[in-house]
Amino acid sequence: MAGDTLWDLVAWRAARSPEATALIQGAESARHERRISFGGLRRRAERVAAGLYARGVGPGRTVVWQLPTRIETVLVSLALARLGAVQSPVVPGYGDHEVGQVLHRTGAAFFLVPGPAGHGPDRRADRAATVIEAYDRAGGGLPDGDPALLPPPPADAHEVRWIYWTSGTTAGPKGVRHTDHSLRTAGRCLTEALRPLPSDVGSMAFPYAHVAGPDYTVLLLLSGIPALLLERFALPASLAAYRRHGVTLAGGSTAFYTLFLDAQRRLPPGRKLLPALRLLAGGGAPKPPALYHEVVAELGCQLTHGYALTEAPMVTMGDPYDSPEHLATTDGRPPAGMEIRITPGTGEIRLRGAAVCRGYLGEPDPFDADGFLPTGDLGRLTPTGHLVVTGRLKDIIIRKGENVSAQEIEELLYRHPDVADAAVIGLPDDRRGERVCAVVEQPPGARELTLDAVCAHLLGQGLARYKLPEQLEVVAALPRGATLRKVRKQELRERFGGTAAVRGVAARRDP
Template sequence: MNDTAHALGTSRTLWELVERRAALTPDRAVLLQGDRSLSFGALRERAERVAAGLYGMGVRPGTVVAWQLPTRIETALLSFALARLGAVQTPVIPFYRDHEVGFALRGAKAEFFAVPGTWRGHDFAAMARRLDATGVFEVYDGDALPDGDPAVLPGPPTEGTAVRWIYWTSGTTSDPKGVLHTDRSLIAGGSCLAHALHLSPDDVGSIAFPYAHIGGPDYTVMLLLYGFPAVMFEQFALPEALEEYRRHGVTVAGGSTAFYSMFLAEQRRRPGTRLIPSLRLLAGGGAPKPPELYHRVVDEMGVRLTHGYGMTEVPMITMGSPDDSDENLATTEGRPPASMEIRIVDGEVRLRGEAVCRGYLDPAQTAEAFDADGFLITGDLGRLTPDGHLVLTGRLKDVIIRKGENISAKEIEDLLHGHPGVADVAVIGLPDEERGERVCAVIERAPGTPAPTLAAVTAHLRGRGLSVHKLPEQVEVVDALPRGETLRKVLKYKLRERYAAAVTPEP
């Protein structure tokens, strides 16, 4: 991290970071979308006017404001306006519906709720009425944002360690958890990302994931630290998005493992040509990265790929760096910054540092999540290499116990990514009276290839040296694995529900 970025990283609050960046480079762009551009100076000025409009509506420091908005410039303006006021904001992923949204509004005790009207065929205002939400207002373009005279505003917040953010875990098999963050925890997370990637003011980034995700402020902090812009995508799809990447000369793209696979698949439709001529780096996190996928992306796309490790509770924990070795980039999640402590306890990853959340809305959940030394218990399994890189080996809940033996789903998945017929794969444990659990590989077939059979899968894994007791006993082939709408993570719980009652194949 350069000296300027390091100095900005000491900002106490997000609004202080906005003001300091705007003073340094007021005319440089920060957000690009279609034909529109927002500069750092305009971000500060317009966010203050929006804050004044919100103040006129009754929003005060500490007021809880929920917002469920697409990835738009207006969304960022509203969020920074709330940061200027010192309100408590609770972003809600736009793909959530009545059950999750109602849970979030009730849990956070939201006093205001910003929605986009109708978006992608869904009437958010009508949903808000069904949920009896209070203080509902619509944000669908720049003219719809609240507006006022900044002279009415109280002074900006100065305390960076107060809880001002409530994020929501995805809640796959139970209700979501409200995760409590501060301005400083979000700045620390973004600083980790910026420190690892070695970016410069000449770079152009991209935000192709929901801004309401914890990655939204994570990424925006990086823009503020280094003073470069990012292209915002309200809806991400390939090949449609390629024009915007090329038009703005994007140098850094990514999002998660699923994004890498999408870029790679598109590149394969254009062999011999650069998919995005300006692109030099893919970077992301949010889901495991198979080593085989790393090598394919680097070899076929001609770019570097750095992958990191983060979660709603800790937006950035480790990150690969472009100057890491290929071995480390392929097989590890990178290294933590100096401010992040990683402790491995009985194979489980535990974390302590400024980027770690303050806990959950439910005090009982907070008590369960931290150990006696204040380390967050992640539920992830891993180890540290001698040079400090983190290797994740699976989830504690993603360990399959077959006849009393622990089997890592991730180990099998990584090996299956080397099979030519496998575009993606999820390995799950299914109930089995004899074995306790049986190993099932659910395969998303690569286009134009025959469906992999159980015999072909086990032969491939035997050839890669996998122990016999870890071999799958069941293979299911699907056109597409079920995924979440944020970072496109595979939803294994849906696969377990679907295949739990299937007949056990003969061993």
């Protein structure tokens, strides 16, 4: 395969299987769906690149785009890759304040948004960047031009041409600097881990503007399989498209697994939710071990979970052919070329490898003296080389001088039949330093939960008494991010951070 840029890979796949379907735009009915082949991706992306070039977008120019998960968005992103522009995707869930920060910090010359008939708020006022309406709701209006007028494709795959953004739950978002090489490496490692079959049909139900977008695109280009794109993922509405196209590979994150499980449980016994599904895969959030066994038993497919972050889109991934014990209790093994170091004392995970980013936009070098990137995540490596992620540094609750892992309690809470999902947070407490607060969602028809009942369950699961929650909050739905639906714990800390006694919340007696 010649060349190491993302565009080199697009051209290689287009030459290898030009007529094979690459993307299917999902819709509520088959007559509203659209397809594009790998050859079509290359041809149309070149014309879009030429149209953008005529508007002043060229090599090295910075472009921020905020577009939904559509075929046209993939074309725009590939067109920018063909031009060698610096592109900064922004997930549709970002509000005006966050978008303003991105535009200011990147110094973007251009801001690409959907046209008037598209989705998303109007962000045209008070912007230094030139606004380009990338396309309308029907997919029309894409920039168009003559590919013969284009400059040569970029040659240096190690040049920073991608800026992705962290969630920014406690401060402004951080710009993560990537190269074609780092994103291609991550996608190649994902492909090698999942081992897609020629007959597979993938799916992208997460925002394409997430770093998983190019990660999964590389998987499609390397394997030659198609993927279903969903602008909005919602169950049961999205199930018809999954069934219609025989999706075999699905996933996204832990929240997606539980949504599929909940939909399966609403069906009559013996009826399979997605008959063709053979593998759920994802990452980005902790996976309770019990969830693995529920997915395998009830959905009738395999589940492989991995560890990744915006700074390194592929760190570890479960092997579909690994043992159930490893798939349930670990986050898989790293591919060749990804080094994981567990920091003595703190247990922090640090990373070094070709898939790791080049640091943060406008910030000091984050790497340690040996070139490893601190992640803020905690974990351990097993004797077999599997990674077990045990929590976040900021999710360690220091209660009366004792360290309490939020993730450990969350995994045990998940086993309770009246808990659908849980988040454990530390809240300021005058007596304890921090108190342990469990915030739970309940499934339909569940019995009312009490703090005493929750503590009894946790003790029955073997949790040490000093780790038991002092506060229980039951919510209709945990607040989640717009990308992989990770729980936004900072919102919970702000909501429930008052004194428990003042708020009338029952607290158990200290041991």
